[in-house]
Amino acid sequence: MTNMFDVCIIGCGVIGAAAAFELSKYQASVLVLEKENDVAMGSSRANSAIIHAGYDPLPGTLMARLNVEGNAMAEDLCRDLDVPFKRIGSLVLAFSDAEKATLETLLDRGQRNGVPGLKILSAEEVLQMEPQVSPKVVAALYAPSAGIITPWEYTLAFAETAVLNGVELVRNAKVTAIQKGADGGYRITTTAGEFEARYVINAAGVHSGEIHEMVAPKTFTVKPNRGEYYVMDKAECFRANHVLFQCPNEDGKGVLVTPTMDHNLLVGPNAVGVEDGDRVNNTAEGMAFVRGKAELSVPGINYRNAIRNFAGIRANTDRDEFQISIAAERFIDLAGIKSPGLSSAPAIALEAMKLLSQCGFRPEKKAHPITTRKKVRFRYMNDQERRELILRQPQYGRVICRCETVTEGEILDAIHSPIPPCSVDGVKRRAGSGMGRCQGGFCGPRIVDILCRELHLDPLSVTQDGAGSRLLLKETKQVGDEF
Template structure:
């Protein structure tokens, strides 16, 4: 019998797993996909918002501000790429100026530090590529950028090192109750538990309705992006937003922690949950971005992608015990700023258990650190020393990003090992560069085959079913 079953391994479920792993509890995280962070968490703007955007008094406001502070600490402890680069919300007319002042006041009310209002000239001095039509801006110094998938992986890996079980490829299909205990059925087996924390993102309403009444509905909303090469990565040094509208925070232009430039998203309700990009959506993003940064060179585009927001039919985050099922908790409707808020949302789970009289004894040996080897960041002497100990660090596999075989092997030997080419990419950046894996994917596939004892036909690009080879009959071989 488990104490807690967490359903969903995005940033929210991974944060819950991390915080619960501090205590003497038997916890399992069930994830439908073959990897952590393969839902909305891997496809967003990657901003840790400062917290001036949500209205005062909302759950979004409180958890955004607390979550952003926790994110800074967690990323430092768990070696997650994070940079407090700051953000600007720029304005072009009187209406925008009113909005900039509203956001400033709201930020102060929400407890955001480091806010300033700037005039157009100062904006251009700080960010020379911003349009010369700019008249004002809100500067938010505490806004940051992060690697969202590494953030979730780091939390989930740390939870595993502290005793939480993570079961991938375990889509929950049914939930029933026998007295005080739940039985959670997945495509792979059954798990008995006393509490359920539902972090199933876009499917949180369906998971809740496996046992509860219809209490909320998830409304998917797609956002599309351009990711530009590092040649454009210094176009801005802060995240540049336009003033928000009823559809959200609008199109931003931002550096990424990996040195690229990201431009997007649009907002479009899409009932089919599709993450396909469309010409219409991308054209909208491109044209809208020109208003803020007219000189972005879209010829440097290396990838387009889309993510789907889990909006709900309630205006705020849903963060409560189910109204129809005791001991079943929903962390649902986690649209933006969900990435920023996640650790703060997860702390509520600890409180929920305490409020039920659980003693929650802390573990004496809780591991609260993580270190990743990034070969290209080492000094010459450190590189030589590492290669002497482990020659695989002497073989560069991804030439765009200078990622070595040693780092790829590490990605396959972490507490939650990669099982696909993209899983390797999310853990060590192989394939993240200008050629987007054009050169190294084949080599990564060979390493996967050798390490995981796979036949070539079994190698996945990403999710189940994304096999990169489907037939040997037209040449090629299963030999490594």
């Protein structure tokens, strides 16, 4: 038996989720198919978390326009959907006369792209704003509109709100084949069954080339490219007040040093072409490269304060452009969305609506779609707010994650959210538990307990982050065993 939808979106990274959110404001039946057990499992959870200003892409490209538009949309969206976002501004640091000339090029590009407030700062001005930057700095390009965000929360916020508006999300549903039906719609075969849709949106990230080729001749090649990072303890956060970039080169935007929304310091990435778009391992060479490059911008970072390493895979292609187009009849590519894809996501979603309309899909707007979301974030409340909250719901008075001050109430909110997590890391992405210095050493077992209690799970079935990551192998003690 198949289910017929108006639109099927393949992939629930930030691009698929933003498109689902936009479509959920209309009278349309929408299906999202995601191969992993959660949303934001591809590059949308492992990136630099910057809402770029937009001086980097070449003028006239889709990347330039959608970056600047997406950046402008971020503030209202993050306020409405309760996503952590701060416009802290960015500096591109120059350490030589040649790099200073690059700043002039970026300034010109940015002005042509419509980036507001750009200016070139002297070394003295830079060091006043950023005392930890290397004294060898000669100038910097300041972009006040650049911001930092929590990228998996951006994705979750879009996806959760879309689900509340009636979008159907099917996880663990890897698309393996797409065929054109007799009625002009598409029959989509997945590991979770067959589905039918009149229109298809390809938002499969690093796998978007494979999805494209299921219905249309090859027009681009995805060239996966890995970037590796250090996440530093909050003790290192004083080292940067803005996003500190280096001058871009043929390998990308260079190694950055930036505060995160949770007051950690992020250092990375490198840029290495890889064969396997799903292999997000760190390498000793990659991490040494990141340390060496970061030392040029911000000397003295104490890597004994590193609390985690991670890597993300860029969906680079053989073109220096997003692959956004009508690829076949009623089939839209939002493909090869490399950086600045996170920044551009809401604008890409509007672009998808335009392309759907060109394909003949013009649904009516819903009268009152849900466009807001609210979360309890105990750690950012004052004492008075905390007291009132605990009086109303005592579970907010029990701290489960001590490093990040995340309460049982917030873990319960996550478990019973519109897209319930099914792993310890799924709870982490929603509630922020396990993000701190001990990386879940203290709260991990308690979260397993709460997951089992709330979802009636067998503790042996709980995973850290999906298939292949079971936490417990067998019971070592039975009730009544002698100690």
